[in-house]
Amino acid sequence: MAGAVETTDEVASHLHPAGSFDVDDHPMPNGREEIWRFTPLRRLAGALDRQPTGAGAVDYRVEAPGEVAVASLAPGQAPRGTVLVPSDRAAAIASAETADALHVKVPAEVVVADPVAVTVQAGGGRSNGHVVLDVGPFAKVTLLLDHRGTGVHTANLEVVVGDGAEVTVVSVQDWDRDAVHLGQHEALVGRDASYRHIVVSLGGDVVRLNSNVRYAGTGGGADLYGLYFADAGQHLEHRLFVDHNAPHTRSHVDYKGALQGRDARTVWVGDVLIRKIAEQIETYEINRNLVLTDGAQADSVPNLEIETGEIVSAGHASATGRFDDEQLFYLQSRGITEEDARRLVVRGFFAGLLERIGIETVRDRLTEAIERRLAEVGV
Amino acid sequence: MSTLSIRDLQVSVNVGEGEDKQILHGVDLTINSGETHAIMGPNGSGKSTLAYSIAGHPKYTITGGSVTLDGEDVLEMSVDERARAGLFLAMQYPVEVPGVSVSNFLRTAKTAIDGEAPKLRTWMKDLKTAMSDLQMDPEFAQRNVNEGFSGGEKKRHEIMQLELLKPKMAILDETDSGLDIDALRVVSEGVNRAKTETGAGVLLITHYTRILRYIKPDFVHVFVAGRIVEEGGPELSERLEVEGYERYAAGAGAAKIGD
Ligand SMILES: Nc1ncnc2c1ncn2[C@@H]1O[C@H](COP(=O)(O)OP(=O)(O)OP(=O)(O)O)[C@@H](O)[C@H]1O
Ligand SMILES: [Mg+2]
Numbered sequence: 001m002a003g004a005v006e007t008t009d010e011v012a013s014h015l016h017p018a019g020s021f022d023v024d025d026h027p028m029p030n031g032r033e034e035i036w037r038f039t040p041l042r043r044l045a046g047a048l049d050r051q052p053t054g055a056g057a058v059d060y061r062v063e064a065p066g067e068v069a070v071a072s073l074a075p076g077q078a079p080r081g082t083v084l085v086p087s088d089r090a091a092a093i094a095s096a097e098t099a100d101a102l103h104v105k106v107p108a109e110v111v112v113a114d115p116v117a118v119t120v121q122a123g124g125g126r127s128n129g130h131v132v133l134d135v136g137p138f139a140k141v142t143l144l145l146d147h148r149g150t151g152v153h154t155a156n157l158e159v160v161v162g163d164g165a166e167v168t169v170v171s172v173q174d175w176d177r178d179a180v181h182l183g184q185h186e187a188l189v190g191r192d193a194s195y196r197h198i199v200v201s202l203g204g205d206v207v208r209l210n211s212n213v214r215y216a217g218t219g220g221g222a223d224l225y226g227l228y229f230a231d232a233g234q235h236l237e238h239r240l241f242v243d244h245n246a247p248h249t250r251s252h253v254d255y256k257g258a259l260q261g262r263d264a265r266t267v268w269v270g271d272v273l274i275r276k277i278a279e280q281i282e283t284y285e286i287n288r289n290l291v292l293t294d295g296a297q298a299d300s301v302p303n304l305e306i307e308t309g310e311i312v313s314a315g316h317a318s319a320t321g322r323f324d325d326e327q328l329f330y331l332q333s334r335g336i337t338e339e340d341a342r343r344l345v346v347r348g349f350f351a352g353l354l355e356r357i358g359i360e361t362v363r364d365r366l367t368e369a370i371e372r373r374l375a376e377v378g379v
Numbered sequence: 380m381s382t383l384s385i386r387d388l389q390v391s392v393n394v395g396e397g398e399d400k401q402i403l404h405g406v407d408l409t410i411n412s413g414e415t416h417a418i419m420g421p422n423g424s425g426k427s428t429l430a431y432s433i434a435g436h437p438k439y440t441i442t443g444g445s446v447t448l449d450g451e452d453v454l455e456m457s458v459d460e461r462a463r464a465g466l467f468l469a470m471q472y473p474v475e476v477p478g479v480s481v482s483n484f485l486r487t488a489k490t491a492i493d494g495e496a497p498k499l500r501t502w503m504k505d506l507k508t509a510m511s512d513l514q515m516d517p518e519f520a521q522r523n524v525n526e527g528f529s530g531g532e533k534k535r536h537e538i539m540q541l542e543l544l545k546p547k548m549a550i551l552d553e554t555d556s557g558l559d560i561d562a563l564r565v566v567s568e569g570v571n572r573a574k575t576e577t578g579a580g581v582l583l584i585t586h587y588t589r590i591l592r593y594i595k596p597d598f599v600h601v602f603v604a605g606r607i608v609e610e611g612g613p614e615l616s617e618r619l620e621v622e623g624y625e626r627y628a629a630g631a632g633a634a635k636i637g638d
Contacts, residue, residue, distance in 0.1 A: 288477075290477060290478055319477075321477035321478075323477075325437060326474045327474050327475075327476045329434075329435075329436055329437065329458060329474070330470070330473065330474035330476060330524075331476065331479075331484070331488075332435075332457070332458035332459040332462070333434050333435075333458055333459075333461075333462055333467075333468055333470075334459075334462055334484075334488035334491070334492070334540065334544065335459050335462035335463045335488055335491035335492040335544070336459055336487055336488055336491045337459050337491070338457075338459070340487065340491070344479055344483065344484070344487055345476065345477075345478050345479055346478070348478040348479040348480060348483055348523075349477070349478030349479075
């Protein structure tokens with residue numbers, strides 16, 4: 001598999017300085033840095049202190065169909081490190097403190113019908129993790145990364161999408177209310193390959209995920225979908241970076257969030273860079289937020305950097321709507337109870353994403369997690 | 380046969396800093412099934428306040444009087460209870476509801492009003508018919524409620540709800556405003572169909588006489604400064620057409636004719 005396409009302009013986006021495996025290259029942030037300015041550093045509970053994984057702090061349970069090889073990779077052992085270079089301190093710590101990364105390998109041309117399920121069960125305390133999903137050319141697979149329990153967890157996911165492969169990653173943050181989770185998901189999308197990355201963040205005190213994509217050749221496509229629900233006091237942050245570094249590539253980002261309660265906070269930062277070489281690309285990114293009550297705050301920052309005009313299309317949109325008394329009155333005036341009105345609005349808002357998930361067991365798992373979370377918080 | 384009875388209704392609105400402004404100064408009105416009452420009055424006279432107060436909008440405070448539907452105290456009911464009791468308000472400014480599709484909204488409302496989910500087959504058919512009768516593109520069913528609808532589309536959507544939800548009493552607050560002549564005809568036909576089919580009583584609030592050419596009122600009430608100042612048959616609207624509201628100029632005429 002080839003590395004990244006040679007680009008004539010190695011200028012990095014100003015929001016994405018070159019990464020490093022060395023933890024010391026990522027100084028402890030003070031909160032004024034562009035990439036940290038939204039994050040409540042005081043609530044990270046030591047996630048940015050370099051610490052090994054505590055005994056019993058995390059258990060990775062893997063259920064994989066027979067044609068999938070499951071092994072481990074040491075630091076520097078390819079393909080580990082070929083796609084993901086830590087872009088912040090949390091990712092560097094996760095990488096440095098994971099001696100044996102979980103290696104999930106799907107050989108070329110193998111179509112795996114059932115999902116590979118990796119359940120990350122955190123049992124309290126400090127943990128680090130690194131998963132490498134390594135999909136050969138023309139193979140097809142879905143990975144469900146299912147986060148549960150509690151603790152302070154920094155973890156990375158590195159995805160090699162071989163040429164012509166079809167890969168879906170579903171990452172569910174179904175943490176207990178007090179968990180802290182920082183992570184980087186990095187994918188390299190092969191020639192004519194397609195990559196779907198679906199994030200569902202429901203639990204946790206602080207969740208911050210960087211989901212990044214770049215291309216190893218022309219013709220690749222990436223769909224990055226997200227859904228999040230923040231209740232009182234939760235901080236859910238999703239940062240995306242699509243690096244269109246090859247021509248004729250495609251990306252579509254669609255994140256939706258709902259918030260309610262005092263100090264519920266969500267942050268969405270969507271960066272798309274269209275490099276000079278990336279002619280004839282298509283990109284669209286949208287983030288929509290639904291604020292259900294006063295006291296909740298949704299930040300939404302789309303950012304498009306275009307270095308060539310020779311593209312098919314590029315666009316972004318961001319909308320934050322409120323569910324207010326007038327809407328409630330309108331629905332109630334049609335006989336709908338207040339409780340049902342709220343349910344209707346939230347579920348309607350989220351409905352589209354689940355329909356996009358083809359595998360029934362995965363869809364059921366997400367529906368179950370969402371319904372349980374909404375019931376917990378009285379929606 | 381149903382009766383909506385409004386007695387000496389007095390309503391104030393909170394204008395901020397704990398200050399209330401009295402808007403309705405005692406309104407009396409009785410509407411029976413099958414009757415169409417037009418309420419006509421100048422801007423700011425309190426027509427919408429009357430409509431919203433009957434529907435239960437939280438912004439308004441009832442300071443006196445009563446509203447009953449077949450003897451039941453409407454003012455004691457929550458907003459959704461009023462709707463389930465058979466009241467319907469087509470709003471002057473329908474509200475956008477992000478994230479809720481028209482089709483999902485209508486099915487949920489229908490289920491709430493009827494107390495059971497409509498049979499899927501007949502429901503789909505009814506919905507389709509209602510949309511085509513009001514000349515709404517079928518794609519509206521997938522759009523979010525009122526989001527990005529033009530003024531005319533919003534009004535058609537209101538009347539579509541009237542047809543589907545089949546209330547006992549419908550209050551139409553300036554359903555005619557913002558409609559061109561074709562849309563006005565389409566919407567009026569919808570109201571007339573609903574009346575014929577369900578025998579609903581209609582309270583038609585309007586500023587202009589134009590809509591009354593399509594929806595024939597049995598009674599016309601002239602509304603000025605928070606009360607009814609004159610009542611009559613359809614001929615009264617024709618007189619208003621010619622003379623306007625000037626002769627009811629606040630204060631002078633109102634008190635004399637109204638009391
Ligand atoms: N929140 C408010 N604060 C202050 N005044 C208000 C408020 N709401 C309504 N009013 C006033 O109450 C009066 C009646 O308003 P209402 O909307 O009922 O009139 P209307 O007859 O429906 O007018 P229109 O023909 O313009 O629709 C107006 O003078 C209006 O300014
Ligand atoms: Mg009005």
